Amino acid sequence: MIGNLPYIAVAIFIGLGIYTLMFKKNLIKIAIGVCLIENGVNLFLITLGYKKGAIAPIYTQAPSGQAMVLPTPQALTLTSIVIGIATTALILSVAMMIYKHYGTLDTDQVRRLRG
Amino acid sequence: MKKIIFGIAFIIFFSFLIVSAVNMRTFGEPTISEMDDYFIENAQSETGANNVVTSIVFDYRGFDTLGEATVLFTAVVGIVALFRGGKK
Amino acid sequence: MKEMSRIVKTVTNFVYGFIIIFGFYIIAHGHLTPGGGFQGGAVVGSAFALLLVSYGSLNSNKFLKKDIFSLFENFGLTLFIVLGFSGLGITFFYNFLANSGSWFGDAAVIGINPGDMNTGGVIPLMNIAVGLEVLSAFGVILLTMARGAEFTKKKENS
């Protein structure tokens, strides 16, 4: 159980993100919720690639004789972080547009689409 | 009423996460790492770059990085398209 | 956003040059030291954010031009996909420069080595192309959202 404590942290991260998405009313809080899930999943990807007592997989002036960490999760997380930037920027821009037209950020008042 | 449905969905979802966190192999001891060992040994000879992660990002999985630079470009064009008016 | 006090502006004038140079260092040495196109572009993007915040969004339009950024962005991405296309003789993303003796073509010394700039084949060129694209993408996003925020603030006061 103690062995995979980081995965429990990931589960809590994503749980918090889903909680804010489901129960919060303000648009900016929902955007923060999406960022929380984003970071939780990135943390999950990075913790998959760790090897005990290993160094970063770079050969320039590396201390000799030590094992190297798994490199693929780092490449995947790099891509996922930049996708996180793109989604966050777009969510905030759409929230600004909604604020421009509706004058409020509360999801209960942003309700013109009915039926 | 909506709160109850969302509450149940949240609990089911959270139990999925906790079960997957508990069942995953222990942290720090990867059981199978053939693909990554291949990258660590052959990255220098095949791509000539010392940084194995960069050789994966740009050579072995370069199509991901092209897709991902396109994601950033789409976000920029989308944001510029959303704020294109603004004169009035 | 209003511009900040005189102290902040003088420190910014002094510091932003070094941030940009450090960002380009990370982009150029992507295949040797930790870093690469995305991380270096983000560092240079932070320099633009510093300039935007300290000078305020209205008069920072004098030296941070949005259409130059979007021009750079298109150029960076077209360079990136042309590098992908140029390997088309064999397959799409083929690293035709690695171990070929021409640009960035030297074969890297296997195992621990001090790091030689002239290795890595297509990777340094792609690093530069992606770094250019990311830094100009940050520029465009920051300026557009700052101008958008300016507009919504005007709506609040009216």
Next chain:
Amino acid sequence: MNLSNHIPILIIAIPLLAAFLVPLIGRINKKATGILTTLALSVSLIFTIALAVKILTVGPQVYVFGATSPSLTLPSGLKFPIRIMLQIDAMSIFMGLITAVISFFGAIYSLSFIKKYDGVDKYYSLLLLLTVGMFGMEFTGDIFNFFVFLEIASIASVALISFRGVDYGEPAEAGFKYMMVSSISALMVLFAVGIFYGQYDLLNFAAIASMIKYSQLDKIALGLLIPVLAMKAGAVPMHMWTPDAYSEAPAPITMILVAASQASLYALFRIVFSLYNISLNALTVGWIIIIFGLLSMFIGVTMAIVQKDIKRLMAYHAVSQTGYMLLGVGVGLAVLANPVALQKYGITAMEGGIFHIMNHAMYKGLLFLTAGALFFRTGTRDLNKMGGLAHYMKYTTIFFIIGAAAIAGLPPFNGFASKLLIYESVYRFNPLLSIIAMVVSILTLASFVKVFHSAFLGPKLPQFKEVKEVPRSMVFAMAVLSCIIIFFGLFPDLIVKNLVHPAVMSLIEQLQYTGTVLGGM
């Protein structure tokens, strides 16, 4: 350097290159952007057709990026692939054909539809990027690459949905809802990618399919993937975004969005059939998908009848038609375990479901284009305000009749062909399901008769005096879609035998899928 074995990547790379060049050319002159977009999409349409012919004759194609030769899946001395590869078999090229046709005619339709708005080059760039996202989702053989292209399609469609949001409020709200749905689904797909990578240290579909042991973690990954991808495809419990997104987006974009949500439906089938196949207990998962289908069918059509806005009505019909596809393929999945039932009616049910994807894309696209034509001329989408438009817009009325007849499943049109396949095979599986499907089809016909009456028939209204037919490029796009619908309706077995059947077989046989990669063919 013969071009023929590089076709798979050229289908994706040429629209991508055009998407980057469109803003540059937009600075020089605005007119050229539309022409460049249609040119790039026509090139990828021709290449898709050429690739489809090659795949249906020779067999599944693999294209590896960066390897010394396009088909070198396993580097020397290894038994697992390390590079990203496009794996295109009969099912993915079937979806690729839909994407190519729909986006090409969407571009032609928007040549004259989009003149009213400013920011035209951004619109075309986003349209090309949405098409690239869909092609990438359908052709890739790598899970993480699927996540990246799912994200491209989502961001491009959010920007396009809220494209009209500069001067109205509703598109921004619809865009926000769709952004929430697509971010959650993309992140849960990434979580499932993490689960697969953590267990098998592999990222390739075929390699994981050969190693999968259906452990506790794989059940969770499946439990995450099915609801999330069904949400993206617009199945009922999570369909809240569909009516808003489809009604607020410009008409050609709604047509392409329908094809985009079908791409995530394809991803759902790919994961269930090619990744898990025999290892999952097919009956329960099949019944889950059937229940999704039934709910979508019934709730979609009952909500549609009460609608006033023409595009919201069609959006709810899109939800209910997705229910047919889920029902057809769900029945096929449910009987995957016992081969006798599979041969008897499982395969025909899946053929009906998958053929329905193609038909739905065609006639739903045509209906949205006619709704766009009405909006283009009258400026309103409210059925109560419209009336007597048949007098002025002759062609649009004909196209609307063809589309409405096809969606209701009347005999000479393509909707009937696939619905008949679904009815007769689902009847043998469980008669009640088939009866519900028929009732829903009748309700669909009822609601479209109402729309036809209130929008087209009736006296000439004074405020529509100066309304005249829509420009030629819009009429051309609608005309070609109607010809496709009629052609599919008159010769359904020609399409089913040599296009739909290989697609179904490539989904069912997992060994053929893993063989193309691991067999090193």
